Amino acid sequence: MWRALAQTALRAVDRSPAGAGLLPPKLAPLTLTQQLQLRHSSKASQPKPQQPPYKIASMSVEKPKVVFVLGGPGAGKGTQCSKIVDRFQFTHLSAGDLLREERSREGSEFGTLIEDYIRNGKIVPVEVTCSLLENAMKASGKSRFLIDGFPRNQDNLDGWNRQMAEKVDMQFVLFFDCGEDVCVQRCLGRGQSGSGRTDDNMESLKKRISTYNNDSLPIIKFFEGAGQVKRIDASPDADAVFGEVERVFLASGF
Ligand SMILES: Nc1ncnc2c1ncn2[C@@H]1O[C@H](COP(=O)(O)OP(=O)(O)OP(=O)(O)O)[C@@H](O)[C@H]1O
Numbered sequence: 001m002w003r004a005l006a007q008t009a010l011r012a013v014d015r016s017p018a019g020a021g022l023l024p025p026k027l028a029p030l031t032l033t034q035q036l037q038l039r040h041s042s043k044a045s046q047p048k049p050q051q052p053p054y055k056i057a058s059m060s061v062e063k064p065k066v067v068f069v070l071g072g073p074g075a076g077k078g079t080q081c082s083k084i085v086d087r088f089q090f091t092h093l094s095a096g097d098l099l100r101e102e103r104s105r106e107g108s109e110f111g112t113l114i115e116d117y118i119r120n121g122k123i124v125p126v127e128v129t130c131s132l133l134e135n136a137m138k139a140s141g142k143s144r145f146l147i148d149g150f151p152r153n154q155d156n157l158d159g160w161n162r163q164m165a166e167k168v169d170m171q172f173v174l175f176f177d178c179g180e181d182v183c184v185q186r187c188l189g190r191g192q193s194g195s196g197r198t199d200d201n202m203e204s205l206k207k208r209i210s211t212y213n214n215d216s217l218p219i220i221k222f223f224e225g226a227g228q229v230k231r232i233d234a235s236p237d238a239d240a241v242f243g244e245v246e247r248v249f250l251a252s253g254f
């Protein structure tokens, strides 16, 4: 299964235009295939991950700025990200949107796998998601990113640290804190208004919430312990929530 995933991964996700990259493509430390092979080969024979053969710190260009946006399903991450884009000129990259796009892309060999993960509220292996994110960052040519819905579990965080952490300047984690009942009502409301999402239903939501509690909250707590979390009460109406968001971004120099 993983071998098949590895063999198709390059074709599916290495589609960013040359030249727009965060790094020169020839210097990319490991291909996606190599990353997958490394992770899924036996521990004993697994070589140490290679370090990039260059020093980012010595480059004169500024690293792209990244804000991670986390919170429960339906907490309002996407809604607030649109407002932040308008007000602070960030580029919004939703991991969920990128996965849905890849799922629907004609010829994608990840379609069935991604659909299964999404419907069951599970987190897609990071090699796929992180490469979609990196490619979208490269393709945008921009330098301020809201990365929405990522990192969602330890695998996401580890993969990001391997592939991306050195290439960007992570600013903070914007955490939309919202009670479970409110989140459920928002997602069900979104489904009833025709979102077309295969996971805006009670059966998927139970699984998504369980994944959030078991896998995502520990990541938020980890960042909190590192003093990197800006917590926002996401239960008021969207404009009131944005008032708080705006305050955080202004205070952070944006
Ligand atoms: N503050 C708010 N008050 C009431 N409804 C809201 C608020 N914020 C968002 N909504 C509505 O709740 C639903 C979910 O919002 P949104 O898509 O922004 O959440 P999300 O956190 O990105 O969700 P997911 O993680 O499932 O993608 C949408 O229908 C949106 O219009």
Ligand SMILES: Nc1ccn([C@@H]2O[C@H](COP(=O)(O)O)[C@@H](O)[C@H]2O)c(=O)n1
Pocket (backbone or CB within 6 Å): 073, 074, 094, 095, 096, 097, 099, 117, 118, 119, 120, 121, 122, 123, 124, 125, 129, 148, 149, 150, 151, 152, 156, 199, 208
């Ligand atoms: N890092 C991620 C983010 C999302 N997913 C999958 O997509 C589903 C929908 O995500 P939203 O952020 O749009 O709610 C989510 O439940 C996961 O199945 C993922 O695997 N990894």
